[in-house]
Amino acid sequence: MIGEVHVPSSAVRVFTDPDDHAAAIRQGVSEMTVTGRGVFRSEIVRIDLHNLWMQRFTENVSRIKHTIGLGGRAVIAFPVQPGPAQFWQGVALTPVNLIRHREGANYYQHSAGASVTASMSLPLSEIAAIGTPLAGCDLLPPRDSFILTPPPSAMARLQRLHAAAGHIAKTHPDVIAHPASARGLEQALIEAMVTCLTNADASEDRSARRRHAVIMRRFHRLIAEYPDQALYIPEICKAIGVAERTLRLCCQEQLGVSPKQFLLMRRMQLARRDLGKADPSNATVTEIATCYGFWQFGQFAGVYKAIFGELPSVTLARRGE
Amino acid sequence: MPASTIAVCTGASDLEAALQNLGDLNVIVTGREEFRARVTEVELQNLRVWAVHERVSRVGFLQIPADIVLALIAPGGPPSPPIWSGITLDKGDVLLCGPGRCLHMRTAGPSHWGAISLPAGDFAAYFAMLTGQVLTMPILAQRRGPSAANCRRLMQLHTAAIRAAGMRPHTIVDPEAAHGMEQQLIHALVKCLSACPSEDAAGPHECQDVVTRLAQLLRSQPERYANQTAFCAELGVSLGHLRRCCKQILGIGPASYAHLYLADRARRVARKRTAHRIAL
Numbered sequence: 048m049i050g051e052v053h054v055p056s057s058a059v060r061v062f063t064d065p066d067d068h069a070a071a072i073r074q075g076v077s078e079m080t081v082t083g084r085g086v087f088r089s090e091i092v093r094i095d096l097h098n099l100w101m102q103r104f105t106e107n108v109s110r111i112k113h114t115i116g117l118g119g120r121a122v123i124a125f126p127v128q129p130g131p132a133q134f135w136q137g138v139a140l141t142p143v144n145l146i147r148h149r150e151g152a153n154y155y156q157h158s159a160g161a162s163v164t165a166s167m168s169l170p171l172s173e174i175a176a177i178g179t180p181l182a183g184c185d186l187l188p189p190r191d192s193f194i195l196t197p198p199p200s201a202m203a204r205l206q207r208l209h210a211a212a213g214h215i216a217k218t219h220p221d222v223i224a225h226p227a228s229a230r231g232l233e234q235a236l237i238e239a240m241v242t243c244l245t246n247a248d249a250s251e252d253r254s255a256r257r258r259h260a261v262i263m264r265r266f267h268r269l270i271a272e273y274p275d276q277a278l279y280i281p282e283i284c285k286a287i288g289v290a291e292r293t294l295r296l297c298c299q300e301q302l303g304v305s306p307k308q309f310l311l312m313r314r315m316q317l318a319r320r321d322l323g324k325a326d327p328s329n330a331t332v333t334e335i336a337t338c339y340g341f342w343q344f345g346q347f348a349g350v351y352k353a354i355f356g357e358l359p360s361v362t363l364a365r366r367g368e
Numbered sequence: 369m370p371a372s373t374i375a376v377c378t379g380a381s382d383l384e385a386a387l388q389n390l391g392d393l394n395v396i397v398t399g400r401e402e403f404r405a406r407v408t409e410v411e412l413q414n415l416r417v418w419a420v421h422e423r424v425s426r427v428g429f430l431q432i433p434a435d436i437v438l439a440l441i442a443p444g445g446p447p448s449p450p451i452w453s454g455i456t457l458d459k460g461d462v463l464l465c466g467p468g469r470c471l472h473m474r475t476a477g478p479s480h481w482g483a484i485s486l487p488a489g490d491f492a493a494y495f496a497m498l499t500g501q502v503l504t505m506p507i508l509a510q511r512r513g514p515s516a517a518n519c520r521r522l523m524q525l526h527t528a529a530i531r532a533a534g535m536r537p538h539t540i541v542d543p544e545a546a547h548g549m550e551q552q553l554i555h556a557l558v559k560c561l562s563a564c565p566s567e568d569a570a571g572p573h574e575c576q577d578v579v580t581r582l583a584q585l586l587r588s589q590p591e592r593y594a595n596q597t598a599f600c601a602e603l604g605v606s607l608g609h610l611r612r613c614c615k616q617i618l619g620i621g622p623a624s625y626a627h628l629y630l631a632d633r634a635r636r637v638a639r640k641r642t643a644h645r646i647a648l
Contacts, residue, residue, distance in 0.1 A: 277544060279551035281494050281558070290500030333539075340548025342539045343528050 055229035057094045057216035063087060065110065066320065073102060074122055074168055075114040075152075078271075080312050082304055083108030083160065085356055092213045094223055096233035098173045103127065103213045104164045111157040111302045111309065113267050118151040120168040121188045123240065127206065131160025136260055137300030138194060143202055145195050145243060150188045153264050157303040165209050167240055177241065186244055191257075195247035205239040212236065259297040262289055266297070266306075270313070277314045277340035280306055314339045315354055318347075322362040332359045370412050370546035372533035377405040380426065381636060389416055390438070390483060392431040394583070396628045398620065399425035399477070410533045410540055412550040414490050418483040419443070419530040427474045427618050427625065429583045434468040437491045439484045439557060443523055447478035453576045454616045457481075460519040462560060470580045474619045482526050484557060494554050499562045518563045522556040529553065575613035578605055582614070582622065586629050596622050 062068040068089045069079040081087050085108055092103040100120070109131065116122060125145035126133045133140045135156045140146070148154075150171075171187060178186035197205070212232055215222050222228050265287040270278060283306065284291050291306075298306040318339045325335060333344060336359070341347040351359045375386035380395040386407040387393050397403055404423040409416065428450075432438050442449040444459030450473040452463055465471060467488045486494075495503040529549055532539045539545050581603055599622055600607050614622045 277548055279548065279555065281498055281551050281554050284497040285493070288497075291498045292500065337539060337542040337545040340544050340551075342532055342542075342545040342549050344536075 055096050057220045057223040060091050062089045075116040077114045080111045092216050094216050096229045099233045100168045102166045107161050109158050109160050113155050116152040121174040122148040122168040124166040127163040127165050133158045148192045152192045155301045197243035197247040201242045205243050208236050208239050262297045263301050327363050370540050372410045372537045372540040375407045394429045396632045397426045408530050408533050410529050412546050415550045416485045417529050422479045425475050425477050430471045432469045436485050437488045438465040441482040443482050447480050449481040450475045450479050472617045495558050498558045518560040522560045525556050575616050578613040579617040
């Protein structure tokens with residue numbers, strides 16, 4: 048066998064906190080901002096075969112995810128089922144597409160509603176070794192991430208196998224843990240993945256989208272620099288050196304929402320996180336809301352309830368219970 | 369440090385003191401009713417916000433500080449806002465005044481108006497960053513007719529900030545809440561001013577200049593100008609022109625203005641003497 052051998056395993060985890068969900072995503076550092084209304088609920092199915100790692104993400108509301116890949120692995124990702132639109136760097140994706148990530152990819156993806164997405168990755172050494180024998184070409188990660196549209200039959204096979212693996216992980220995890228069956232599954236998946244990568248049409252890489260991606264990276268860097276602080280459009284435009292109109296264009300394209308909406312959602316989420324952790328005998332909704340720059344409290348409570356389905360006081364009181 | 373103050377003024381000098389951060393203001397009461405005004409001021413990190421409710425008609429001369437940009441707003445509803453240098457503001461209008469500018473203001477009775485100030489450099493920087501355009505700092509006050517949506521947002525935020533100062537002053541003091549308020553106000557102000565065509569409100573520029581010089585003459589050597597002829601000689605304008613300008617800018621003639629100014633000055637001196645005697 049080529050490469051380091053790992054013991055096969057699988058895990059199914061359910062989350063009600065977007066931050067916990069984001070922390071559980073492998074192969075990168077991720078952050079999630081929920082944009083849909085209602086109580087967040089998600090599931091991550093993780094399957095580790097000998098060399099191949101897989102994940103399936105199920106989320107019940109629309110969201111924005113930002114990921115910085117860790118490198119060291121060749122990663123692909125794809126939407127699993129038709130439904131509310133999904134976007135990667137502002138480009139719409141369907142289950143016939145897959146994304147081939149560059150190493151250490153830094154990107155935004157967003158969904159317009161409930162979504163199921165999948166990812167797979169192999170160590171660089173492994174993908175380099177199988178490229179020529181299997182595909183007759185180099186399959187190392189590209190210099191820039193891009194979207195592929197594999198032949199329908201190849202993509203359908205990959206989707207079926209990935210879904211089957213996810214189902215087995217939930218219903219018969221002992222099958223995944225068995226080295227022989229894990230190897231069989233892994234080989235089938237690798238073959239399906241390579242078939243998709245070598246016979247696909249690549250999407251056109253537009254320079255405008257690249258420029259927007261650069262702006263969004265600066266945007267994200269600023270947000271990452273102040274993870275627990277409220278940020279506003281005037282100071283963001285000042286810090287990253289773009290006019291509001293340009294920032295709005297980039298955010299609409301890559302996040303699916305305006306920067307104002309995104310920043311509001313972020314502040315709301317930070318407030319909700321703190322409300323959920325605070326001791327109601329010591330803290331008040333007003334104190335926590337003002338920490339994130341909210342000063343119109345009636346409006347804060349109204350918007351909070353519209354987004355999360357409950358008043359902020361209920362979130363705070365729940366911790367006490 | 370963010371803060372808010374509410375001042376109830378029972379005299380012209382009280383109002384001048386309460387608005388000292390707005391600029392150098394000189395107020396002359398023209399009405400006979402008992403003077404009453406309420407000034408709410410919110411001081412944020414760089415931005416200041418005011419709301420003023422006045423009961424009595426008066427004229428005033430305002431010198432804006434050399435490093436400040438001032439946006440005068442008409443929040444709407446009765447009572448009407450003042451007339452600024454002959455310019456009537458409609459509900460939702462914003463009058464942008466450049467650094468160091470002089471304005472006259474007059475009211476014909478109860479009035480309600482608002483203001484937002486920001487250091488000129490900061491305002492220009494935010495305008496450029498947010499719009500991608502260079503702001504031509506108004507030489508004289510420029511009137512803007514903001515679009516309904518942009519105007520409403522600015523007026524809403526202004527009203528909310530003033531209300532917060534009155535009902536929840538501890539909110540203003542909180543650094544994060546104050547920062548949020550300031551950023552939202554700056555954003556709304558820039559959007560309001562950039563979204564709509566500007567109108568140079570320096571129309572009565574020449575009259576404004578004449579009346580400004582008249583006010584300066586009265587302040588410097590009031591006893592010297594016992595009659596209108598003396599003013600005209602010093603200002604280099606005809607009596608007819610001087611009267612027209614005063615009517616347009618102040619709403620009253622030069623003789624009435626001088627009379628009221630001198631009477632007001634005498635009252636202030638007398639009040640000071642009384643206060644000094646009481647202190648002793």
